[in-house]
Structure formats: structure tokens, C-alpha cells
Amino acid sequence: MLFAFLCQDKPGALQLRMDTRTVHVEWLNSINAAGTLVFAGPFLDADGKPNGSLVVVKAETLEDAKAISAADPYAKAGLFASVDIRPWNWVFNNPEA
Numbered sequence: 001m002l003f004a005f006l007c008q009d010k011p012g013a014l015q016l017r018m019d020t021r022t023v024h025v026e027w028l029n030s031i032n033a034a035g036t037l038v039f040a041g042p043f044l045d046a047d048g049k050p051n052g053s054l055v056v057v058k059a060e061t062l063e064d065a066k067a068i069s070a071a072d073p074y075a076k077a078g079l080f081a082s083v084d085i086r087p088w089n090w091v092f093n094n095p096e097a
Contacts, residue, residue, distance in 0.1 A: 001058070001059060001060065001061075001087060002038060002056055002057070002058060002087070002088045002089070002090055003056070003057055003058075003059050003062070003065035003068075003085055003086065003087055003088060004054065004055070004056050004085070004086050004088040005053065005054070005055040005056070005057070005065075005069050005072075005083055005084070005085055006052070006054060006083070006084040006085075006086070007052050007053040007054070007055070007074070007075075007079075007080045007082070007083045007084075008043075008051070008052045008080060008081050008082045008083075009050070009051045009052050009053075009079055009080060009081060010078070010079065010080065010081040011081070013079050014049060014050070014051075016077055016078070016079050017050055017074065017079055019077075020073050020074055020077045020079060023073040024072065024073045024074050026073075027071070027072060027073050028040055028055075031057065031068065035058065036057050036058055036059070036068065037055070037056075037057055038056040038057060038058060038090075039055075039056050040053065040054065040055040040056065041053070041054060042054075052080075053074065053080075055069075055072070056088060056090075062085065062087070065085050066085060069083055069085055
């Protein structure tokens, strides 16, 4: 099953995001290599600066998805004001369909 992580950064946390980016990207590469990551990328504010994240992963259960989300270095660093984890059905333009 697919799960979407809708992550909103804390206000004024751009520097924390940038300071943690390298280890976050390494983590994304590791879950991608494991076949867990479907896609990911930042949300952008009106100035084009990152202010949140969209991450879609494959997981068996909501609990598994929560564990994956909690392992994100951004989450561990306290970057996010909120993380909403939702089951998601990729209908259009799904390369596996």
C-alpha cells in the first residue's frame, strides 16, 4: 500500500532544513534503494523556498508508514510542525499500472 507524508515545516526553520538536507537525502537514497520510496520532494513557499515535504512510500501498514516517517532525519531534527500520513491510491500516470 502507498502512504503519503504531508509534512509542514515549522515557521522560520529554513536553516534547519538546509543544515539537515545532506543526511535527509542520504536517507531518501537508502529507502529508495530498498524499494520503499516511490517519490519525494519539497513544497515551496511564494518565494520558491522549501517549507515542507511530500514523501510517498510503500508500506504494509499505517504503523509501518509511521515508523518510516519517524526515521526521516528531518523529523528527527524537529523540522516539522506537522506530519499527516495518509493512505494513497496512485490512479493516473502510475508507471506500475
